[in-house]
Amino acid sequence: MQVTVFSGAGISAESGVPTFRDTETGLWAKVDPYEISSSQGWRAHPERVWAWYLWRHHMMKKVQPNDAHRAVAAWQDYADVHVVTQNVDNLHERAGSTTVYHVHGSLFEFHCDLCGSAFLDEVPTMPEPVEAVEPPPCFRCGGLIRPNVVWFGEALPDAAWQRSVEAVISADVVVVVGTSSVVYPAASLPELALANGTPVIEVNPEPTPLSSTATVTVRDTAVSALPGLLQRLPALLG
Template identity: 80%
Template sequence: MQVAVLSGAGISAESGVPTFRDAETGLWAKVDPYEISSSDGWRAHPERVWAWYLWRHYMMGAVQPNNGHRAVAAWQDYADVHVVTQNVDNLHERAGSKKVYHLHGSLFEFRCDRCQVGYEGELPEMPEPVETVDPPRCVCGGMIRPSVVWFGEALPEDAWQRSVEAVTGADLVVVVGTSSIVYPAAGLPEFALANGIPVIEVNPERTPLSDSATVSLREPAAAALPTLLQRLPALLD
């Protein structure tokens, strides 16, 4: 059986990761999200954007995968599992998932904003958040930026293609912790349903997908996912 898991901010929030829409605290409480998540903001204040993402990168070191992440990894013992995630953290990988496609990039990959070559150099330590940090420079003279997708940027082509293939070839699609409003990712479960592939939504809150999903569970990921495969016959009956 092939299972495609589409995960969003909700599953990581259960590990204590603030979602993008959560109010930030301290230095970043009043920062416009567009200012730190757009090419315009990067060009205007690269030292501010770099400081924010560097802090998020190191903050993730104190966050651990939860039972939802671990359950998805455990499914690999019984199925061919492909994880399509909108999250920029590495919690699925740290839990043990092998096939993970980051639609919105990763906080753990960096590249030059000019030549696009990946950056493997050391990053400065950041035990506490600060307002500005100068980004490292590439040998070409460009600035090193996080490999995340900012407002107005295209999704990584390879990750998107692998995600489409994962859903197209799936026997089951599980949508967990996503608002189902951010396209094109939100179109993947719609595509599955249109092609007769069952879709199970796991989310404590209702979303635009809830009414059309084959099954919609109002449960947190960490509670629902560990027993989901065992419950499949009853859920899909």
């Protein structure tokens, strides 16, 4: 059986990962999110954008996977599990999941903004948040090193997106967990599964636009629902 898990911010929030707005405190309280999460903002003030993402990178390094991440990883003992995630953290991988597609990129990868070369050196430490840090230069072309995340207005990474679509099309069941189902094109993946006749199980404590069409909706948190969900699939799907 192939299980494709589509995860969003809700699964990581239970590990204490702050959402974008939660981290708009202190130095960042008056910053327009567009200024630090867009290619235009990067071109205008790369030192501010780099400081923001460098701080988030180091914050997320301190966060641990929770029981929901570990449950998804444990499912690999019984099924072919593919994880499609909107999250830019690496908590699924750290929990043990081996097949993970990041449709919005990752805060744990970096590349040159000009030539695209991967940056494999260690990024600078940041004990406390600061307003500006100069990005390191690319060793190949002298461009600036940026985080490998999808900013406002940017296309999703082709390879991750194609693998995600394939994982949804080939799945026997799709489990949608912790996502608001409003951010497109990622939110179209559960819709694709339903159009393909694939059962979709939504795990979310709050209603979403997907709730009315999902095959099954589990009104619970990821940490509570996922550890026993695989064993419950036959009963849930009738």
